[in-house]
Amino acid sequence: MLNINGIDITKYIKPYKVSLQDLDSDSSVRNVKGEMMRDRIAVKRKIELEFGPLQSNDIKVILGATAGVFFSVTFIDPLEGQITKQMYCGDRTAALYSSNTELWTGLKFNLIER
Structure with missing residues (x-):
């Protein structure tokens, strides 16, 4: 299940990957004993999407x-279940498979939490 701005794109996507990314402040460092002194300021999501052939x-x-x-994205998160996050899109790539039928293949992009 994946909705972008209320548009259900579930039927178009291949299984997607969700990454949980820790964001640390500049004060996160290792001390003289090599121990991590961590100041985590947020945990953000990244969704890696890939699509099958598309008209x-x-x-x-x-x-x-x-x-x-x-934009708003609603998806199934491995930690919290169904959630909605504000996200933005990374680079989008796709290949024109057939100009006769206007069929596209290999659309890929990442959605990254704001």
Whole structure:
């Protein structure tokens, strides 16, 4: 289950990966004993998405949903279950498989929590 700005894209995606990323402050360092003195300021999510073949109208819907600077994403998180986060999109890549049928393949991008 994955919704971007209320648009359900579940039927288009391959199984996705969710990364939990710790963000540390600049004061996180190792002391003279080599022990980590950590100041974690946040835990953020990154979702790695990959899609199967897409018709031109489908890829337009997906790319349109991720066109904003930030947008709402609802997904199944391994730690918290179903959650909604404000996210942004990394670089998007896709290959035109057939210009005759306007079929696209290999669409990939990451969604990163704000």
